[in-house]
Amino acid sequence: MLVLDKLAVAYGPHVVVKDVSLALAEGQIGCLVGPSGCGKTTLLRAIAGFEPAASGSISLQQQVVSDQHTQLATEQRRVGMVFQDFALFPHLSVADNISFGLQGQSQTFKQDKVKQLLHLVGLPDLASRYPHQLSGGQQQRVALARALAPEPQVLLLDEPFSSLDAELREALARDIRHILQQLRITAVMVTHDQFEAFTMADMVGVMQHGKLQQWATPYELYHKPASRFVADFVGRGVLLPGEMLDAGRVKTCLGIFNQRYLQNASSGDKVDVLIRPDDVVHDDASGITAKVLEKSFRGSHILYTLALGGGEQVYCLALSHHNHAIDEQIGIRLDLDHLVLFPRI
Amino acid sequence: MLSLKADIWRWSVLIPALLLAMPVLVVFGSVLSPDIEVWRHLRQTVLADYITNSLLLAFGTGAGALLIGTGTAWLVSQYQFIGRRVLQWLLLLPLAMPAYIIAYTYTGMFDFAGPLQSALRNYFGWRYGDYWFPEIRSLTGAILMLSLVLYPYVYMLARTAFREQSSSMLEASRTLGFSPRQHFWKVALPLARPALLTGVALAMMEAFADYGTVQYFGIATFTTGIFRTWFGMGSQGGAAQLAALLSSFVLVLLVLEQWSRRKIRYFYQGQRQQVSALRSLPVARQLLVALLCLLPVLLGFVIPASQLASWALPNWQQLFAADFVRLIWNSFSLAAMAAILSVMLALLFAYASRLRRDPFVRLPVRMAALGYAIPGTVIAIGVMIPLAWLDRNIDLLAEQWFDIRTGLLLSGTLFALLLAYSTRFLAVSLHSVEAGLERIKPSMDNAARSLGASPLQVLRRVHIPLLRGSVLTALMLVFVDVLKELPATLILRPFNFNTLAVRTYELASDERLADAALPALAIVCVSIIPVILLSRTLDASRGS
Numbered sequence: 056m057l058v059l060d061k062l063a064v065a066y067g068p069h070v071v072v073k074d075v076s077l078a079l080a081e082g083q084i085g086c087l088v089g090p091s092g093c094g095k096t097t098l099l100r101a102i103a104g105f106e107p108a109a110s111g112s113i114s115l116q117q118q119v120v121s122d123q124h125t126q127l128a129t130e131q132r133r134v135g136m137v138f139q140d141f142a143l144f145p146h147l148s149v150a151d152n153i154s155f156g157l158q159g160q161s162q163t164f165k166q167d168k169v170k171q172l173l174h175l176v177g178l179p180d181l182a183s184r185y186p187h188q189l190s191g192g193q194q195q196r197v198a199l200a201r202a203l204a205p206e207p208q209v210l211l212l213d214e215p216f217s218s219l220d221a222e223l224r225e226a227l228a229r230d231i232r233h234i235l236q237q238l239r240i241t242a243v244m245v246t247h248d249q250f251e252a253f254t255m256a257d258m259v260g261v262m263q264h265g266k267l268q269q270w271a272t273p274y275e276l277y278h279k280p281a282s283r284f285v286a287d288f289v290g291r292g293v294l295l296p297g298e299m300l301d302a303g304r305v306k307t308c309l310g311i312f313n314q315r316y317l318q319n320a321s322s323g324d325k326v327d328v329l330i331r332p333d334d335v336v337h338d339d340a341s342g343i344t345a346k347v348l349e350k351s352f353r354g355s356h357i358l359y360t361l362a363l364g365g366g367e368q369v370y371c372l373a374l375s376h377h378n379h380a381i382d383e384q385i386g387i388r389l390d391l392d393h394l395v396l397f398p399r400i
Numbered sequence: 401m402l403s404l405k406a407d408i409w410r411w412s413v414l415i416p417a418l419l420l421a422m423p424v425l426v427v428f429g430s431v432l433s434p435d436i437e438v439w440r441h442l443r444q445t446v447l448a449d450y451i452t453n454s455l456l457l458a459f460g461t462g463a464g465a466l467l468i469g470t471g472t473a474w475l476v477s478q479y480q481f482i483g484r485r486v487l488q489w490l491l492l493l494p495l496a497m498p499a500y501i502i503a504y505t506y507t508g509m510f511d512f513a514g515p516l517q518s519a520l521r522n523y524f525g526w527r528y529g530d531y532w533f534p535e536i537r538s539l540t541g542a543i544l545m546l547s548l549v550l551y552p553y554v555y556m557l558a559r560t561a562f563r564e565q566s567s568s569m570l571e572a573s574r575t576l577g578f579s580p581r582q583h584f585w586k587v588a589l590p591l592a593r594p595a596l597l598t599g600v601a602l603a604m605m606e607a608f609a610d611y612g613t614v615q616y617f618g619i620a621t622f623t624t625g626i627f628r629t630w631f632g633m634g635s636q637g638g639a640a641q642l643a644a645l646l647s648s649f650v651l652v653l654l655v656l657e658q659w660s661r662r663k664i665r666y667f668y669q670g671q672r673q674q675v676s677a678l679r680s681l682p683v684a685r686q687l688l689v690a691l692l693c694l695l696p697v698l699l700g701f702v703i704p705a706s707q708l709a710s711w712a713l714p715n716w717q718q719l720f721a722a723d724f725v726r727l728i729w730n731s732f733s734l735a736a737m738a739a740i741l742s743v744m745l746a747l748l749f750a751y752a753s754r755l756r757r758d759p760f761v762r763l764p765v766r767m768a769a770l771g772y773a774i775p776g777t778v779i780a781i782g783v784m785i786p787l788a789w790l791d792r793n794i795d796l797l798a799e800q801w802f803d804i805r806t807g808l809l810l811s812g813t814l815f816a817l818l819l820a821y822s823t824r825f826l827a828v829s830l831h832s833v834e835a836g837l838e839r840i841k842p843s844m845d846n847a848a849r850s851l852g853a854s855p856l857q858v859l860r861r862v863h864i865p866l867l868r869g870s871v872l873t874a875l876m877l878v879f880v881d882v883l884k885e886l887p888a889t890l891i892l893r894p895f896n897f898n899t900l901a902v903r904t905y906e907l908a909s910d911e912r913l914a915d916a917a918l919p920a921l922a923i924v925c926v927s928i929i930p931v932i933l934l935s936r937t938l939d940a941s942r943g944s
Contacts, residue, residue: 105571129574136575142568146590155586156576205576 056081057102057209057241061111062121064094064101070109071097073265079209079258082239084232086252089262089288095245098262099211102243103136104129115208135207139214141198143186149173149197150182156205172200175234192223199231203238210235212244216251228254249289253277261285277331283397286329291358293369294327296399305396308365309343309389329395332358332370337377341386345369347379361387410760413752416745417764420823423782424774427647430640430785438629438638446620454608454621454646457542461607462600464547468696469554469599470592474584475693477562480678481686487693488559489935494700495552496927498884500612500905501920503545505704507616508711508913510536537617546607548700553606554599556934561595561664562588567677594663601657608650609775611887612905622646623777623887630891636785643778654773705924711917718918727919731899734814735882738821739829739875745822746829746874750837765830772827776820776888783820783892787811812894820888825881829874836870873933880930884923 057079064072072094079085087095100106102113104120104127112122115134120127143152153172154165173179176196186194195215202210215231216224232255235242246252252259253273260270261284269281280286286294297307301322305312312328337359345361348368357378359371371387379385442450475481476488494502510516510533517533520526535541565588573583611623622642630639681689718724749765771779787810798806810816840863848858886901893902900919907916 103571103575105574128579129571130577130579132575133577134575136572138568138572140566140568142566142572144569144572144587144591146587146593155573158577201572202575207575211575 056114056116057085057243058114059098059102059111060114062098062101062113063109063111064097064106065109066097066106071265072101074111075262075265075267076111077258077260077267077270079241079243081241082236083257084235084242084244084255085258085260086244086246086256087260087262088246088249088252089268091247093262094265095260095262096213097265099213099243099245102209103134103211104132133205133208135202135205135210137195137198137202137210137212137215139217141186141194141218143194143198143201145186147185148182149178149184149186149189152186152197153201153204155201168204169200172204175203175237176200177230191219192227195219195227199234203234203240208241210240210242212242214245214247216246216248224248224251225254231255261288263288278393279395280329283327286395286397290331291370292329292331293367294397295330295367295369297326297328297396299324299326305394308363308367309369309387312389312391312394325399326396327399329397330369330389330391332372334389334391335361335369335371335387336390337371337373337385338388339386341388343388344384344386345371347381347383347385350379350381359385361385409752409756413749413761414764416748417768419819420745420768420771420826421764422786423779423820423823424647424770425782426785427640427643427774427778427782430637431644433637434641435635435637438633438635439641441633442625442629442638442642446625449620450622450625450642453539453614453619454623454649456539457546457610457614457619457621458604458607458649460539460543461546461550462604464543465551465554465603466596466600468547468551469556469603470558470589470596472551472693472696473555473558473562474588475689477559478679479686479689480680481689482683483690483694484678487690487697489932490697490701491555491693492552492931492935493697493702493928494549495934496924496931497549497701497704498612498886498901498923498927499546499549499606499610500616500886500908501708501924502549502700502704503542503613503616504904504908504913504916504920505707506541506545507536509707510534539617539619542610542613542617542619545613546603546610548696550603550606551696551700553602554596557595557599558592561592565591594660597660598657598664601653601660605650605653605657605773608646608653609777609887611775611777611890616908622649623775626777626781627887627891630781636781636788640781640785643775643781647774647778650773650775654770657773705921708917708921708924711914712921715915715918724918727898727900727903728922730897731883731901734817734899735879737814738818738825738882739878741818742822742825742829742878743833743871743874745826746833747871749826749830750833753834754837768823769827769830771823772825774824776824776885777891779820779823780888780891783816783823783888784811787816787819812892814894816892817889817894820892821878821882821885824885824888825878828877828881832870832874832877833867836867840866876933877930880927883926 059075059077062072062075063070075098077085087098089095097106101108101121107126108121108123110123112119114120115132119125120132144155147155150166150169150173153169154160157165157168160168169182170179173182176199178193178196178200181189181193181197186197189197198215212231216227219227228251244252244255246255249259256273258270259273259276261268261276263284269276269285271279271281276285277290280289283294286292295307295309297305299322300306300311303313305326305328307328309330345363347359348362349360351358352375355375356372357375359373359379361369361371363369369387377385472491476484476491508514512528520531520533524531569587569591570580570583573587574580578586609623610621611627614621615624615627622645626639626642626646629635629642745768749768752761753765774782791806791808791811794809795806798804844862845858848862849855853861883899884901886905889899889902890905893899898906900923904916904919904923907913907919
């Protein structure tokens with residue numbers, strides 16, 4: 056169980072992480088995403104105990120491990136970490152790498168643990184190999200096994216897939232999620248790849264300029280982004296200009312929509328409406344048409360970029376057999392489950 | 401046509417390579433016809449001494465170099481302290497101090513008539529026998545001297561090894577419950593082990609090869625034994641067999657060195673260069689660390705160099721004496737010739753290896769490059785024996801057929817010296833040239849050709865500009881190595897042909913230490929150049 060309370064981390068006078076609060080229940084997997092330099096890695100390193108807290112606190116299992124006054128040494132925190140470059144010890148065999156953190160345990164205990172973990176990560180036969188004899192994906196699995204061996208309270212993963220091939224990433228991410236769920240390990244992962252985050256995480260945090268913009272489930276993050284930045288950063292979409300007719304309805308060039316969530320809006324307010332590609336449904340029967348500007352074939356779907364009458368552009372994710380040529384006018388309608396509005400700036 | 405060209409490359413490599421490998425082959429071949437009489441005598445008398453002393457010297461020096469080199473490298477690579485940036489290259493300086501020169505200098509300072517003991521006697525009113533003073537002319541003294549000038553081999557490799565350990569290694573250890581101190585012993589040191597072993601092996605090879613120091617200190621080792629057996633007992637065969645035995649010790653080290661180098665490659669494969677931040681220290685600790693790092697520099701370079709300077713200064717007029725100018729001319733022209741020859745051979749070998757990647761080229765080249773591990777004394781013996789044999793037979797044949805006495809055509813001439821130097825230092829030039837050539841990717845040749853350049857133009861417009869730096873480096877390194885070389889020069893030089901190194905040795909042997917200071921200082925000054933070069937490449941490799 057991990058709780059961050061108003062955590063700030065600074066390098067000298069330079070505050071890198073500000074006012075971050077979040078909580079993960081036991082067995083939950085959290086992911087931090089954000090553009091590079093947003094402070095996500097620093098946040099992770101603060102949880103590991105490599106960086107001190109400037110203010111606020113970090114608690115593991117109800118015990119404060121970092122705050123302004125205390126900083127429990129990393130080696131006493133029982134955190135496991137998987138590094139971007141894996142950081143396997145090249146002078147030790149796979150088995151010795153995994154049992155490295157089990158100092159003071161009996162030989163048989165170590166052997167059993169190594170065997171069990173290698174089985175878990177799907178490399179039962181590689182115990183006596185050395186890191187340089189392994190592929191990148193295998194090294195990654197060994198790094199995970201090594202971090203899990205001392206049964207850490209929380210597992211930290213720092214861009215664990217960034218040095219792997221694209222095909223390998225997704226498979227490995229799924230496998231690792233499976234393993235972590237099986238062991239009920241609380242984990243925090245840092246990544247710059249939001250789809251990786253969506254695959255892995257129960258909770259995703261989006262960071263910008265050292266602040267946690269939103270901490271929510273992947274579904275919420277995508278469909279109910281809390282800020283323009285999150286809306287823009289997560290997924291694809293456009294902000295379509297609109298105008299409030301009253302507190303409950305908004306008018307756009309694609310029609311008038313009912314707004315369930317009132318956000319102190321009053322009639323005449325200028326707003327932007329978030330339109331995801333899957334909100335725009337291709338419908339030949341629809342009265343509203345748009346011109347195809349670009350199309351990108353995605354196998355089962357085609358992602359169209361469409362121009363509306365007033366020059367606005369939207370994306371439309373259509374089934375792949377609705378194949379239209381560029382410059383063709385096609386019928387669309389909006390299928391909005393809920394509206395996401397931001398006041399126009 | 402193609403096979404003919406291939407043959408040209410192969411033959412043009414094979415013949416010089418065999419010539420360079422000859423000294424080593426001759427020495428090992430001598431084992432086949434042992435000089436039983438001399439061998440029995442040696443075994444009954446001094447052989448055990450040779451073996452024990454050589455082994456003690458090598459292992460003692462290895463241990464000393466390991467201690468100083470690893471310690472300073474760890475401090476310089478991990479901590480931020482006052483003067484760190486300067487110290488990290490100052491620590492290389494003792495490389496410029498040949499072992500025999502530091503030995504003469506310290507002897508001059510510490511022996512009975514030297515300034516230190518004289519001052520002590522004056523101050524306390526002691527006389528001979530009243531007090532105990534450590535004897536510098538001893539095995540322990542030799543180990544100390546050699547460790548002081550050879551530790552940079554360990555230091556260089558260790559510094560790089562420690563520096564290149566990714567910072568996430570330390571962090572990984574800590575997440576697994578290890579303190580930074582435990583990390584040093586459990587991870588950092590074992591990780592650097594191949595690098596440390598390589599450095600120690602190199603230092604031990606140099607210790608085995610040392611002649612000047614042990615001869616001056618009167619320690620019976622293999623190298624002094626080879627001299628005695630050849631010149632004292634007049635047994636070429638016995639000397640060659642001693643040389644073979646010494647070489648087999650060195651070859652063990654060579655195997656160790658090569659094996660460790662391969663391990664280094666594995667150990668750093670696929671790791672990102674996340675250089676860890678230096679750890680800060682309180683000021684008092686910083687001073688202590690800086691002092692610790694300064695100590696080997698002072699003892700290994702500054703003190704002996706200043707002593708040499710203070711001896712040489714009163715004799716500065718000698719600089720312009722005909723004698724000294726002649727000495728400089730001999731040394732420099734010889735070193736320049738050897739450097740040019742060695743680099744030309746290296747270019748030939750490197751290009752042949754690049755163009756013909758087959759064992760017929762690779763094997764002879766590797767064999768020719770073996771010489772760097774073989775002590776100069778051994779190489780001199782290996783050059784002398786076949787050349788003397790050739791001279792005898794040419795002389796005989798010439799007399800029979802043409803009634804001319806040809807005398808010494810090859811042995812006792814510059815040819816013999818140049819052959820010995822090329823054998824010993826080919827690896828140095830080859831290493832530089834190959835490193836330079838490696839940067840010129842084959843795709844660059846193709847690119848230049850596709851842009852319309854002829855093969856000759858490719859050479860002129862791409863290869864030569866890119867290789868110039870490494871060729872110059874190779875020239876410089878061989879030049880300085882030849883300048884410092886003592887035992888082979890001593891054996892093979894033409895009659896009455898003196899070099900700086902030989903003159904230093906002769907004067908010091910005659911206990912004319914102050915007179916020896918000037919040539920010694922000249923060698924030290926020139927030797928600083930490659931050290932500066934080295935420190936720059938080390939810095940560059942770290943910066944990238």
